[in-house]
Amino acid sequence: MNSSGDGNGGNMTKKAKKKGGSKKNKKMTVEQSLAAKYVSEWAFLDSNSASTSSSVDDFGVQRSHNKFADRVVFELHSHSTRSDGVLSPTALVERAHRNGVKVLALTDHDTMSGIHEALEASHKFGIKIIPGVEISTIFSPRGESEAEEPVHILAYYSSCGPTRFEELENCLENIRDGRYLRAKNMVSKLNNLKIPLKWENVVRIAGNGVAPGRLHVARAMVEVGHVENLKQAFDRYLYDGGPAYSTGNELLAEETVELICRTGGVAALAHPWSLKNPVAVIRRLKDAGLHGMEVYRSDGKLAVFSDLADTYDLLKLGGSDFHGRRSRDESDLGSVNLPVQAVHEFLRFSRPIWCSAIKDTLQRFAEEPSDSNLERIVKFGKIKYLKVGSTLNCGKDLLDLCLSSWLTNEERETIDVEVLGLKLSQTVINQRGIQVSVMS
Numbered sequence: 001m002n003s004s005g006d007g008n009g010g011n012m013t014k015k016a017k018k019k020g021g022s023k024k025n026k027k028m029t030v031e032q033s034l035a036a037k038y039v040s041e042w043a044f045l046d047s048n049s050a051s052t053s054s055s056v057d058d059f060g061v062q063r064s065h066n067k068f069a070d071r072v073v074f075e076l077h078s079h080s081t082r083s084d085g086v087l088s089p090t091a092l093v094e095r096a097h098r099n100g101v102k103v104l105a106l107t108d109h110d111t112m113s114g115i116h117e118a119l120e121a122s123h124k125f126g127i128k129i130i131p132g133v134e135i136s137t138i139f140s141p142r143g144e145s146e147a148e149e150p151v152h153i154l155a156y157y158s159s160c161g162p163t164r165f166e167e168l169e170n171c172l173e174n175i176r177d178g179r180y181l182r183a184k185n186m187v188s189k190l191n192n193l194k195i196p197l198k199w200e201n202v203v204r205i206a207g208n209g210v211a212p213g214r215l216h217v218a219r220a221m222v223e224v225g226h227v228e229n230l231k232q233a234f235d236r237y238l239y240d241g242g243p244a245y246s247t248g249n250e251l252l253a254e255e256t257v258e259l260i261c262r263t264g265g266v267a268a269l270a271h272p273w274s275l276k277n278p279v280a281v282i283r284r285l286k287d288a289g290l291h292g293m294e295v296y297r298s299d300g301k302l303a304v305f306s307d308l309a310d311t312y313d314l315l316k317l318g319g320s321d322f323h324g325r326r327s328r329d330e331s332d333l334g335s336v337n338l339p340v341q342a343v344h345e346f347l348r349f350s351r352p353i354w355c356s357a358i359k360d361t362l363q364r365f366a367e368e369p370s371d372s373n374l375e376r377i378v379k380f381g382k383i384k385y386l387k388v389g390s391t392l393n394c395g396k397d398l399l400d401l402c403l404s405s406w407l408t409n410e411e412r413e414t415i416d417v418e419v420l421g422l423k424l425s426q427t428v429i430n431q432r433g434i435q436v437s438v439m440s
């Protein structure tokens with residue numbers, strides 16, 4: 001479980017403890033408390049009690065017991081049953097809450113299908129959800145003799161999600177289709193190796209509607225007793241470039257970064273420590289527009305990658321990559337101790353990107369108030385407000401509804417609310433759809 005107190009609490013691993021030291025971290029610097037204020041204000045934007053009870057506005061005054069001076073736990077990397085995680089999005093949110101997480105990014109492999117459910121659950125627990133996805137890509141070294149390698153790229157979006165959802169979704173769908181192909185290839189390679197694994201078993205293990213991955217193939221192998229455990233399946237057959245390894249329809253890593261940038265997301269390289277040639281990957285992806293990379297893990301900050309992030313001017317991020325596998329070496333949700341400055345930089349960098357993505361999406365609706373453009377705004381579940389029998393008098397209410405948890409008043413003012421509001425006030429939305437009144 002997670003310690004909610006001062007960052008370097010008692011349940012850290014020995015390694016991190018030795019490095020962290022405890023004295024100097026007990027007191028926050030002015031800079032840290034300002035960062036903490038910024039972070040907690042955003043995290044608790046929609047909970048009224050949070051802003052009124054906050055008293056961190058005395059610059060520089062140390063308030064060790066102010067709950068907002070404490071760490072607001074961000075979990076930026078997690079998986080649910082919508083990809084290869086064990087918990088449903090609802091159960092994942094519940095567990096995050098139990099572990100003290102206040103902001104959770106759900107980053108399933110190649111799908112955003114769990115975001116809606118996670119958002120629904122998050123209302124109950126007062127958690128903020130960052131809509132995310134972890135995209136499977138391939139890095140191809142240019143002309144060198146080195147082999148291609150799989151690279152995972154995390155994308156973080158605003159409450160309205162990707163601006164060109166269809167474009168992203170098409171790519172993700174293509175990758176997911178490729179996963180079926182890839183899993184089938186793996187099974188047939190195994191069959192050729194005289195391991196009579198059945199395709200049906202792999203599909204059953206993956207579960208309804210889930211594209212089977214390497215892990216599901218490995219589980220099927222354990223189930224029938226071809227190997228003793230998952231590790232053996234990977235070590236002997238399924239490792240990158242192994243005898244039963246196969247690739248799918250992944251995009252090139254650079255193309256993926258460009259796609260994320262184009263759709264209003266923040267792009268971060270996941271677990272660079274698992275790469276064979278991290279420097280080459282980071283250099284090329286930075287050129288393509290990469291914003292950040294993971295450097296924090298539950299066992300502390302990795303100095304090598306932190307230095308690389310500095311060299312290439314990338315945001316320093318991290319998350320548990322929680323799958324719920326119950327293996328001893330898996331980190332729990334919320335166990336990564338992201339320093340408040342790292343979260344602060346992440347938000348300061350991401351919010352303008354998210355803000356303009358939201359603006360784009362709203363603008364499209366204002367210009368053409370169709371059901372499909374409304375769907376783009378509310379695709380992650382805000383539409384439920386319309387289902388309780390109420391009618392929104394004008395589209396402007398919708399704007400407030402969607403943005404109150406995501407943008408501050410000032411940020412909302414920067415979205416030309418005047419213009420947008422005027423256009424949206426001509427629009428009436430009810431369960432039957434959208435009605436536009438005549439402009440005067």
Ligand SMILES: [Zn+2]
Nearest residue numbers: 134152270271
């Ligand atoms: Zn990954």
Ligand SMILES: [Zn+2]
Nearest residue numbers: 077079134321
């Ligand atoms: Zn992951």
